[in-house]
Amino acid sequence: MRKAELLMAVVMGLFSIGLMWKSTELPIGWIPGSGPGGGAFPFWLAAGMLVCCIVILIRWFAGTSPFSKSKEIYMDDFAIKNFVLVAGALAVMIGLIHVVGVYVSVPLFLIYYIRFLGKHSWTIAGSLAVGTPIFTFFFFEIALKISLPKGYTEPAFYPLFDIFL
Amino acid sequence: METLDLLLNGFAISLQPINLAVTVAGVTVGLFIGAMPGLGSINGVAILLPVTFIVPPTSAIIFLAAIYYGAMYGGAISSVMLGIPGASTAVATTFDGRPMALKGKADYALIAAATASFVGGTISVILFTLFAPPLAEVALAFGPPEEFALMILAFATFIGLGGDDIPKTFFSIFIGLVMSAVGLDIVSGEPRLVFGDITGFFHGINFLVLAIGIYGIGEMLWVIETSKGKSVISEATVSFSRTLDALKLLTKTWKTMVMGSFLGYFVGILPAAGATPGSLMAYGVAKTVAKDPDSFGKGNINGVVAPEAANNAASTGSMLPMLTLGIPGSPTTAILLGGMVIWGLEPGPMLFVEHKDFVWGLIASLYSANLFALIINIMFIPVFIYVLKMPFTVLAPIIFILCIIGGYAPTQSMHDVWLMLIFGVVAYLMRKLDYPMAPAVLAIVLGPLAERSMRQTLIGSHGDMLIFFERPISGTLMFIAIALFLAPVYVILKNKYFPKKEAV
Secondary structure, three states, rough: OOOHHHHHHHHHHHHHHHHHHHOOOOOOOOOOOEEOOHHHHHHHHHHHHHHHHHHHHHHHHHHHOHHHHHOOOOOOOOHHHHHHHHHHHHHHHHHHHHOOOHHHHHHHHHHHHHHHHOOOOHHHHHHHHHHHHHHHHHHHHHHOOOOOOOOHHHHHHHHHEEEEE | OOHHHHHHHHHHHOOOHHHHHHHHHHHHHHHHHOOOOOOOHHHHHHHHHHHHHHEEEEEEEHHHHHHHHHHHHHHHHHHHHHHOOOOOHHHHHHHHHHHHHHHOOOOHHHHHHHHHHHHHHHHHHHHHHHHHHHHHHHHHHOOHHHHHHHHHHHHHHHHHOEEEEHHHHHHHHHHHHHHHEEEOOOOOOOOEOOHHHHHHHHHHOHHHHHHHHHHHHHHHHHHHHHHOOOOOOOOOOOOHHHHHHHHHHHHHHHHHHHHHHHHHHHHOOOOOOOHHHHHHHHHHHHHHHHHOHHHHOOOOOOOHHHHHHHHHHHHOOOOOOOOHOOOOOOOOHHHHHHHHHHHHOOOOOHHHHOOOHHHHHHHHHHHHHHHHHHHHHHHHHHHHHHHOOOOOHHHHHHHHHHHHEEEEEEOOOOHHHHHHHHHHHHHHHHHHHOOOOHHHHHHHHHHHHHHHHHHHHHHHOOOOHHHHHOHHHHHHHHHHHHHHHHHHHHHHHHHOOOOOOOOH
């Protein structure tokens, strides 16, 4: 916890400096006749973020905040394993959406999660992997007319649209 | 009498078939979401908001409000049956609800929770109906300085009353506001904070992307980590005669219900407070005024009634500032407010003038949502118990999919989906270090309004900051805000110079 607290404050502090620097692309001072410049609002807020990070760091070095003394582990092995398996899979799924679209990556993700992480039967995994995209298709594409990304699988949907739209 | 007419008209709207249908659907969905350990009203509203594009705006908001309501009822179910709060708002319900279940009185506890929720909900909706129109009338006179002062006050409540680490709360507010500034500058129209010239940043960061990131993906990661242990579900026997018996017992608790409702309602109005502290406070008061305080924590029915009346009342209370002032009273109403903006309904006092049908339809729907929630809750107790047995490893991936498709739908850009994943992961990592997340969500919703009102004011006053203090209403609001900002400093000084004597 100690290290995580320090690391988070440092990273967020650097991030706020980055934001402040980015805000200066627009005027951050007073523009006569039109009020504060466009960069002023984000600049001073990012400065506020930086101050918060500095306070957190001071307390860390002074040992006055609870986490600066905590001997607890930030993430134990169980947490790290789960985090990697779940967040990693999410990233892979979103990445795959660009290539093969929602209707291929979603079933893959469901099978991976339910069958392999959750260790449920193929019946449960399979029926959800088939049912979810069908429901999604009718709800979003047909009822809401929101086209979901399909990647290379786009042509496969033309006949379906001919029927339902 | 005008209010009554408007309310009757509202009932006519809320009882239209589509609105009635969405109320029932929303309440049912909310009950299930509330009953799931770890998921509460905010998760439900954030994840399902994109789904509501299918119905007209009024129905959409009625649906989301019904989810909010249902979740408040549902939270009690897992508090009683599993001993795990179904949502943070139902934490206090576990104190006596769980012991009751262990004594074989689970059905009594569930019926008590549902009835108390109904009483809390109904009393608070009546209070709402009485307070909203005059408050909106006062708010009509507000100009940009007052609007800005109100928002500062909203943020100040997080510092003074939020109870989280102060620098981390400030940080959360600031980062939410900065994210709201991404996109095109409202005055000059120039692009601002467009990182790496990625075109996706030009349309700004949608509040939903942050909300689903935090309350969908981040929350799920959190629940997966914290729910390692298997839980044991209590058995509940439900029968008609026992239900009648329980209701008879409840008539003796009416004082507690009324107390919880009033307390919850007024605490709920404050942006940082809301249903969780409201229900804890109601529990505390019920215990203090009881003749037998020792029986609390061991299965006293008053210990279930007080927090449940309060958390439903608080959810109505938090809608009061949202509809009348445009300032959300809770993170869930912050998302509702964001949704209203998407649908072109600018929240604030003008709603009561320009969109009377919408406002009164929504208010009337709260009355009916309450009634439906009570009926559905009591009728389907066995179903909810069955659902609680559903393994999380089946539920979690489905929620993830809903988050991703829901995050994509409003803007139809993959950029937002990636951003949502990043927010979710970062929120999860920060939450482990006790960074509060609710202020950031409130900030990203209020950010554009705050910046606009501040800049309008400063243009008018030629840069003179004192204008916020010179006008009577905004001055008063600002002074209350400053007092709240300074409250933690006062506590620190007091503890330093007048330390409490500790018992040896």
